[in-house]
Structure formats: C-alpha cells, structure tokens
Amino acid sequence: MKEDPGYYDYWPYENRPRIQWPNGAKIAFWVAPNIEFYELNPPNNPYRKPWPQPNPALPGYTSRDWGNRVGHIRQMNLLEKYGIRGSISLSTALCDHHPEIIELCKERHWEFFSHGIYNTRYTYGMTESQERDMIKDSIETIYKHTGQKCAGYLAPALSHSENTLDLFAEVGTELFGDEAGYYSCDLFHDDQPTPIHLKSGKKFVSIPYSLEMNDTIAYLVQKTTPRRYGKELMDNFDRLYAEGAESGTIMCIPTHNYQVSNAHRIKAYEEALEYITGHPDVWVTTGKEIAQYFMDNYYDTVLADIETKNKKYGNA
Amino acid sequence: MATLDNDYLKYPERSYGMDHDRYEWAMLHDRKPITWPNEKKIALWVNVSLQFFPINQQGIPFKVPGGMTKPYPDLRHYSLRDYGNRVGVYRFFKALDQFNITPTFAINTRLAERYPYLLGTVKERGNEILCHGYHMDKLHYGGQDIIEEQELVKRSLDTLRELSGQDIKGWISPAKNESENTPDILAANGITYFSDWVNDDMPYEFKTKNGNLTAMPLATELDDFFIILNNLHSAEDWAHQVEDAFEFLLKETETNGGRLLSLNIHPWVLGQPHRIKYLEQVLEKLSNHNAVWSASASDILDVWKAQK
Numbered sequence: 085m086k087e088d089p090g091y092y093d094y095w096p097y098e099n100r101p102r103i104q105w106p107n108g109a110k111i112a113f114w115v116a117p118n119i120e121f122y123e124l125n126p127p128n129n130p131y132r133k134p135w136p137q138p139n140p141a142l143p144g145y146t147s148r149d150w151g152n153r154v155g156h157i158r159q160m161n162l163l164e165k166y167g168i169r170g171s172i173s174l175s176t177a178l179c180d181h182h183p184e185i186i187e188l189c190k191e192r193h194w195e196f197f198s199h200g201i202y203n204t205r206y207t208y209g210m211t212e213s214q215e216r217d218m219i220k221d222s223i224e225t226i227y228k229h230t231g232q233k234c235a236g237y238l239a240p241a242l243s244h245s246e247n248t249l250d251l252f253a254e255v256g257t258e259l260f261g262d263e264a265g266y267y268s269c270d271l272f273h274d275d276q277p278t279p280i281h282l283k284s285g286k287k288f289v290s291i292p293y294s295l296e297m298n299d300t301i302a303y304l305v306q307k308t309t310p311r312r313y314g315k316e317l318m319d320n321f322d323r324l325y326a327e328g329a330e331s332g333t334i335m336c337i338p339t340h341n342y343q344v345s346n347a348h349r350i351k352a353y354e355e356a357l358e359y360i361t362g363h364p365d366v367w368v369t370t371g372k373e374i375a376q377y378f379m380d381n382y383y384d385t386v387l388a389d390i391e392t393k394n395k396k397y398g399n400a
Numbered sequence: 401m402a403t404l405d406n407d408y409l410k411y412p413e414r415s416y417g418m419d420h421d422r423y424e425w426a427m428l429h430d431r432k433p434i435t436w437p438n439e440k441k442i443a444l445w446v447n448v449s450l451q452f453f454p455i456n457q458q459g460i461p462f463k464v465p466g467g468m469t470k471p472y473p474d475l476r477h478y479s480l481r482d483y484g485n486r487v488g489v490y491r492f493f494k495a496l497d498q499f500n501i502t503p504t505f506a507i508n509t510r511l512a513e514r515y516p517y518l519l520g521t522v523k524e525r526g527n528e529i530l531c532h533g534y535h536m537d538k539l540h541y542g543g544q545d546i547i548e549e550q551e552l553v554k555r556s557l558d559t560l561r562e563l564s565g566q567d568i569k570g571w572i573s574p575a576k577n578e579s580e581n582t583p584d585i586l587a588a589n590g591i592t593y594f595s596d597w598v599n600d601d602m603p604y605e606f607k608t609k610n611g612n613l614t615a616m617p618l619a620t621e622l623d624d625f626f627i628i629l630n631n632l633h634s635a636e637d638w639a640h641q642v643e644d645a646f647e648f649l650l651k652e653t654e655t656n657g658g659r660l661l662s663l664n665i666h667p668w669v670l671g672q673p674h675r676i677k678y679l680e681q682v683l684e685k686l687s688n689h690n691a692v693w694s695a696s697a698s699d700i701l702d703v704w705k706a707q708k
Contacts, residue, residue, distance in 0.1 A: 123413065123419050129408070130404075136462070137462060137541065140542055142576055142598075143620065145599075146599040147597075147620065149418075153426070180415055180416065181415070207524070209402055211406055214403075218409055221409075242556070307631040309631075310640075311637075347644070349644075353665055354581070
C-alpha cells in the first residue's frame with residue numbers, strides 16, 4: 085500500500101493556462117446516468133457486503149429495478165428535451181438483461197462507458213488477471229452491443245484496486261489501440277481535466293465526474309431534499325460558469341434512474357437542467373468528447389504548466 | 401489481501417430479462433395505458449400502517465427500521481411508536497374523513513389482538529384492511545426456516561381474518577422484507593396482492609409456485625417514515641415532495657394513461673401535533689383536485705385487472 089496513488093501531480097487552482105471549450109464555451113457540461121444492474125443474489129465478497137439484509141434483499145434490489153422499469157424513460161425524455169446526450173456509466177451485463185434500454189440510448193447517440201459487469205461485483209479481492217478479465221469483458225460487451233470503443237471507466241460501485249486505471253488503459257489499447265481506454269471518472273481531485281501517470285505512459289486523462297453532485301450521494305448519503313438538490317446543482321453551475329471565464333471548467337451531474345427519476349425529485353432536476361442549458365457559453369457534451377478535446381488541444385500545455393508550477397518553489 | 405475464487409467472475413443469470421423468475425421484465429413505458437373510472441387521471445392509494453413494535457425486540461435477523469435502538473427496556477421508542485396507535489391515528493381518522501379520502505389500513509395482527517377498540521373503530525369505518533405481518537419484530541427474511549415462516553403467515557392471516565371479519569387479500573411484510581419463499585407462502589394463504597417489491601409505479605403480475613399475485617406498488621420513497629425519520633426532512637418537506645410527485649405524475653398521464661400515487665403513512669410519524677397539519681394540507685390539495693380518484697387498493701386493482 086502507498087500513501088498516495090501517484091496518478092497525478094499537484095496543480096494549484098490559480099493562474100492555470102486558459103482552457104477554452106469549443107465555440108468559446110466557459111464550461112463543459114455533461115450528464116452521466118449510471119445505468120446499472122444490481123443482482124438479487126450476488127455472491128459474497130469478503131471486503132464488501134452487497135446488501136444489508138440477507139438475500140433476497142428486497143429494499144435495495146427493488147428500488148434499483150424501479151430505475152430500469154420506470155425511471156430510465158423519464159430521465160431519457162428529460163435529457164432529450166434539453167438537448168443533452170447522456171454519457172452512460174454502464175453495468176455492462178445490462179446489455180444482456182435489458183437490451184431495450186441500450187437500443188433507446190443508441191438511437192440517441194449516447195456514449196457508453198464501462199462501469200464493470202454488475203454493480204454488485206466488486207473489484208476488492210480480485211487478482212490482477214481477474215480484474216483485467218472483468219474489464220476486458222466489459223469493454224467487449226459494450227463493443228458487441230453498441231459498436232462503441234469504450235473510452236471511459238468508472239469502477240463498479242467505485243471499488244478499486246491499485247491496478248484499476250492501468251488495467252483499463254492497457255485493455256483498451258490491447259483491443260482498440262488509442263481509440264479506447266483513455267479517461268477515468270474515478271478521481272475527484274479537480275474541476276478540470278488532469279493528465280494521469282500510468283505505468284504504460286499512455287496518454288490518459290481524469291475527467292471530473294462529481295461525487296458532490298451525484299444524486300445518490302445527495303439523496304442517500306446527504307439525505308438532501310429534492311428542491312435543495314436542485315438548488316445545489318444551480319449553485320455548482322453558477323460558480324463553475326463564472327470561473328470558466330478564466331479557464332474552462334467542467335460540470336458533471338452523475339445520476340441514477342432509481343434516484344433522480346422519482347416523481348417527487350424529477351421536477352427539481354428539470355429546473356436545474358433548464359437553468360444550466362439556458363446559459364449561452366455552455367458546451368453540452370459527453371465525457372468522451374471532453375477527454376478528446378482536452379487531449380487534442382490542452383494536454384501538453386497543462387503538463388508544461390504543472391511542471392513549471394512544481395519547480396517554482398522546488399520539488400517535494 | 402484475500403483473493404477471490406474465479407467463480408466470482410461467472411455470471412449464471414446474465415441473460416435476457418431478470419436474474420430471477422418472479423416476473424417479466426417490462427418497462428412501464430411500454431405497457432398498455434390504464435384508464436381510471438370517471439376519467440380520473442390519478443388513483444390515490446392512502447395506506448395507513450398500524451404497527452406494533454414490541455419492547456422485547458429480538459432483532460432477527462436485523463433490527464427493524466423504526467424499532468428499538470436502545471438497551472432493554474427502550475421506553476422511549478416503544479412509547480413513541482405506541483403514541484401513534486393511541487393518539488396519532490385518531491387525528492388521521494379526522495383528517496381522512498374531513499377530506500373524503502378512502503384509506504386502507506395495513507395492520508400488524510398482534511396490534512389487532514392487543515387493541516380491540518382500535519380494530520373495532522377501523523372495522524366500523526368499513527375500510528379495507530391489509531395484513532402487515534404479525535408484528536414489526538417478526539421479520540420475513542432470507543434463510544428463514546420455511547415451516548416457521550409458513551406458520552407465521554398462517555397465524556397472522558387466520559387471526560386477522562377472524563378478528564376483522566374481512567377476507568384479507570392484501571399483504572405488506574414488516575420492513576417490506578421477505579424470504580425467498582414469502583410470495584409462495586402468501587399465495588398459498590389466500591393473499592392476492594402484496595406491496596413488498598417497490599420496483600414499479602403500476603401493478604404487475606408476480607409469479608409464485610401457488611399461482612400469481614399482483615404486486616401493488618407502495619412507494620417507500622414517499623413514505624413519511626422514510627422521508628421524515630430516515631432522510632430527516634421536515635413534514636413540510638414531505639408535503640412538498642408529495643405535491644411535486646403528484647404534479648409530475650399528472651403530467652405523465654397526458655401521454656401515458658392513468659397513474660397511481662401511493663402514500664404510506666404512519667400515525668406515529670405524521671400523527672404528531674407539529675406534523676399533522678402537513679398531512680391535512682396534502683389531503684386537502686389532492687381531494688380538491690378533480691383528476692384524483694381516492695380508492696382502496698382492492699378497488700384500484702379491480703380496475704387495473706379488468707384492463708391489463
């Protein structure tokens with residue numbers, strides 16, 4: 085075990101090079117619906133219990149199932165209304181269980197990225213080769229069902245190993261060269277993209293995927309009221325939009341159909357989407373497009389700035 | 401770090417549909433629209449849960465949410481729950497009648513045994529009674545001995561049917577928790593609908609070894625206990641959430657047919673003096689709206705069954 089995962093260097097949030105998003109946008113805005121499958125009777129993992137009750141654990145399972153049966157269409161209609169293509173964090177087994185949902189998203193040109201196989205199968209305890217197999221399975225499944233070469237990764241249930249980012253990048257390269265496996269949603273250290281150090285030296289970035297704006301964190305952990313959550317989304321946007329004039333920022337709303345699409349919550353969410361997309365200098369986009377744009381235009385500039393800043397007062 | 405067996409990467413249920421055979425996978429959006437009587441848009445099911453939390457809680461296999469949390473004798477939680485059955489529920493009766501709402505009552509059988517006056521009052525009102533299990537500390541759970549559970553269900557239903565004089569058809573397990581056998585046992589004991597699976601907004605067919613049940617949605621997410629005591633929101637916030645849900649569902653009926661708004665409420669939560677006003681406000685708003693059909697679960701299900 086290490087005291088620091090070693091993925092990125094310190095990069096102070098002042099005097100950064102100016103990032104400008106396409107058409108002079110100040111903020112890149114993306115919505116990442118997690119479309120997940122939780123199992124009714126998942127196998128045990130010694131490091132994390134899938135459900136608090138003995139199987140069949142109805143309270144958790146049935147609420148997630150609600151997200152697929154009822155919630156998905158509601159959020160999809162809403163995103164469509166505001167011209168937002170979802171960037172799906174996908175439990176890839178859902179391609180097998182619920183192909184109808186995959187088709188609906190494909191028709192709308194949404195992005196699919198890997199969120200493992202099931203959200204009830206954790207990385208904890210996997211050997212390197214097991215984790216590699218699991219990641220490979222997920223990327224291959226996305227390709228088979230959608231034709232997309234998976235660019236991004238969010239570890240299933242945010243369960244990681246020390247190898248997670250390296251393995252994702254390596255498997256992406258093995259399958260599709262530089263066209264897959266180049267961004268991560270697993271790090272929450274910044275409001276702008278960050279070049280990531282990997283063992284392979286592959287060009288790879290962290291794209292901000294906000295846990296703070298994540299509906300499940302808001303509703304299940306913070307136990308926020310829906311109207312308050314809508315307000316927080318707008319407050320988050322206001323600040324990042326203002327700061328984006330100096331250097332382009334990113335706002336992500338990670339969602340879950342079983343949370344945000346509930347009838348008592350979706351109105352507050354809609355108000356926030358209407359507010360955000362109603363501003364002029366917003367690039368409404370996907371995770372993959374942000375990663376590509378950053379890598380094509382700012383990756384090297386940012387690396388140089390990080391190096392300069394770290395030399396200013398001497399290296400640690 | 402202990403490593404995992406390779407079976408952890410095998411997925412025996414990874415195929416079309418659900419990972420079990422209890423019901424068909426079907427998105428609500430793809431189902432046939434339902435029309436409620438008199439062109440109403442929203443069927444309103446108000447279910448009052450009448451519960452008994454014994455103070456000698458065993459907590460098998462877990463402490464029921466809302467139950468005792470302190471060392472025995474936990475007078476504070478016991479008596480605060482009992483408040484609902486002595487005081488809060490009588491506030492509920494008045495509010496329901498004032499706004500002409502037709503409720504159902506989901507009753508723990510043990511409560512019906514202990515408080516004949518309360519049961520008698522509910523019987524006299526003529527509202528439908530559902531069985532809410534024996535009491536809140538008699539959980540149905542994975543791995544439970546099947547004979548034990550069969551006896552528990554039979555005792556809960558036989559006794560409640562006898563005491564209530566009603567042919568009880570509906571069931572809600574304590575904590576909406578079940579064993580792998582619960583639906584089969586319920587169907588074998590004359591239950592026709594149950595509300596433990598919160599995975600839909602409309603009723604659907606649920607398979608058991610002893611014939612089909614209907615799963616009747618009763619939203620946990622709008623439950624007063626969940627919002628006020630689990631999420632720690634105010635009663636006013638609960639009212640806002642119900643209002644927002646109602647408005648959204650009403651809008652959805654413009655393109656999707658009738659919808660169901662289900663409210664599960666507890667006299668020990670919303671029956672408190674500082675909270676009852678918000679229940680009254682919600683009931684007033686809903687009852688004044690001409691799109692709302694307030695009905696019992698069975699009446700709603702009859703309409704659904706005739707059209708499904």
